Amino acid sequence: MYKRVIVPMTALAALLTLFAVVSPTGAKGQSRGEDVIFANKNVTINTPVVGTVQMYGGTLHVNEVIHGDLMVISGTVIFAGRGRVLGNIIHAGAVLQGAEGRTEGRIYPLASLEGAASALTKTAIVASLLLVWMITAVVVTLMSGREIRVSSQEVRSSALHCFVLGLVAMTSFVLTAIAFSYLVPYVVGIPLLAALAVFGVLTKVFGMIALFHAVGTLVAGSRSREQLSRRKWLRGDLAMVVIGVLLLGAIRFIPVIGPMVWSLASIFGIGVALATKFGRREPWFLAFRAANA
Amino acid sequence: MTCEDYLEDPETNASHLASCSICATLEEEIEIRHRPVAVDALPLAPWEGAKYRTWPLVGAGLLAVFALAIVLSAAAEVSPLTAVTSSMPSVQALLTFFQLTGRAMGAPVVAVLFVVINAVLILLLRRPPKGADV
Numbered sequence: 001m002y003k004r005v006i007v008p009m010t011a012l013a014a015l016l017t018l019f020a021v022v023s024p025t026g027a028k029g030q031s032r033g034e035d036v037i038f039a040n041k042n043v044t045i046n047t048p049v050v051g052t053v054q055m056y057g058g059t060l061h062v063n064e065v066i067h068g069d070l071m072v073i074s075g076t077v078i079f080a081g082r083g084r085v086l087g088n089i090i091h092a093g094a095v096l097q098g099a100e101g102r103t104e105g106r107i108y109p110l111a112s113l114e115g116a117a118s119a120l121t122k123t124a125i126v127a128s129l130l131l132v133w134m135i136t137a138v139v140v141t142l143m144s145g146r147e148i149r150v151s152s153q154e155v156r157s158s159a160l161h162c163f164v165l166g167l168v169a170m171t172s173f174v175l176t177a178i179a180f181s182y183l184v185p186y187v188v189g190i191p192l193l194a195a196l197a198v199f200g201v202l203t204k205v206f207g208m209i210a211l212f213h214a215v216g217t218l219v220a221g222s223r224s225r226e227q228l229s230r231r232k233w234l235r236g237d238l239a240m241v242v243i244g245v246l247l248l249g250a251i252r253f254i255p256v257i258g259p260m261v262w263s264l265a266s267i268f269g270i271g272v273a274l275a276t277k278f279g280r281r282e283p284w285f286l287a288f289r290a291a292n293a
Numbered sequence: 294m295t296c297e298d299y300l301e302d303p304e305t306n307a308s309h310l311a312s313c314s315i316c317a318t319l320e321e322e323i324e325i326r327h328r329p330v331a332v333d334a335l336p337l338a339p340w341e342g343a344k345y346r347t348w349p350l351v352g353a354g355l356l357a358v359f360a361l362a363i364v365l366s367a368a369a370e371v372s373p374l375t376a377v378t379s380s381m382p383s384v385q386a387l388l389t390f391f392q393l394t395g396r397a398m399g400a401p402v403v404a405v406l407f408v409v410i411n412a413v414l415i416l417l418l419r420r421p422p423k424g425a426d427v
Contacts, residue, residue: 069393071390090386120365124362127366128374129376131359134358135355146340149340154423158422161417168417175407175410175411178407180391182403228341233350246354284418
């Protein structure tokens with residue numbers, strides 16, 4: 001049964017998926033041949049561009065119309081002359097000069113903190129997000145304290161594995177999202193992307209709370225039974241999570257270092273959530289062996 | 294009652310010793326040490342005291358963060374809710390980002406990377422977790 005049906009069916013499904021990903025031109029979307037891509041270059045656009053422009057690092061002078069979208073990941077874009085974008089401008093870690101009023105669409109910062117007007121607004125956003133994290137952490141710990149504790153133990157006992165797993169999982173999420181985005185013109189891509197987003201958010205939230213617990217335990221956890229019995233406040237899962245949120249939250253306010261620490265924490269968090277299957281310690285894949293006759 | 298029954302449950306089938314010399318000899322040879330367990334000498338288990346809920350600490354922490362969020366939001370002239378919602382990236386922007394990145398990489402590269410990365414992920418997920426809990 002296994003060799004005759006399941007293996008060929010799986011192979012066929014994989015091939016079909018691969019075919020759908022590799023050949024999205026059959027869909028009703030745009031063609032792929034009109035994109036202009038620059039990487040770490042100093043470029044000036046003096047003739048109209050029919051498709052989209054993507055820039056990864058470098059400097060781009062836009063003096064003519066771009067009929068599609070403009071995506072900038074790191075780098076500088078300077079608008080001058082007849083320079084306009086008829087689509088949207090999407091940017092992350094980039095500097096846009098003179099972009100106001102030069103787009104028919106909208107300007108989207110991928111990480112909205114970058115788009116915040118002032119340092120004070122950024123700090124207010126960080127504080128508000130910290131409040132959300134705190135409330136979520138308390139609720140989740142009350143609901144599934146044991147799972148959080150098990151994951152916290154895992155990240156402390158095999159941190160490297162959790163980090164590697166988190167890194168690979170994040171790459172997998174992005175690649176899967178890119179692969180699913182090819183299927184958007186076929187409609188099926190939208191629910192797939194939504195499901196991936198929900199799974200990604202749940203993984204990150206659970207993992208971060210486990211990490212809060214781990215940080216709290218490392219910093220303020222009881223080392224002995226006597227110490228535990230003497231303590232009135234600093235004991236229990238809830239206290240460890242709150243300590244962890246406050247510590248990592250305080251670090252988050254430090255410019256440059258804060259976002260880096262939280263990015264690393266996210267990687268560890270995603271890794272530990274997946275390593276322990278959300279604290280359940282169950283295998284992700286069952287051992288599938290053909291029954292002996 | 295067989296020897297196997299006795300070995301499976303020696304306490305229930307203790308009468309078997311009277312009728313079986315082999316099992317009786319085995320029972321005599323096995324040395325059972327009844328040592329008292331010094332609980333305090335054992336390392337602190339992660340679950341000990343874990344269920345304890347320190348509400349004053351939770352309340353103080355929540356209040357501190359809430360006050361900080363309110364004060365900073367008021368200073369920046371934005372509401373905390375607006376601050377939270379504005380920090381979420383736009384779905385349209387993310388979708389365009391994925392589509393454009395996919396086009397820049399090229400479908401064959403994405404397909405190969407997709408298979409390779411997910412194969413590595415599956416291999417990593419097969420490792421059982423290390424930490425233990427009761």
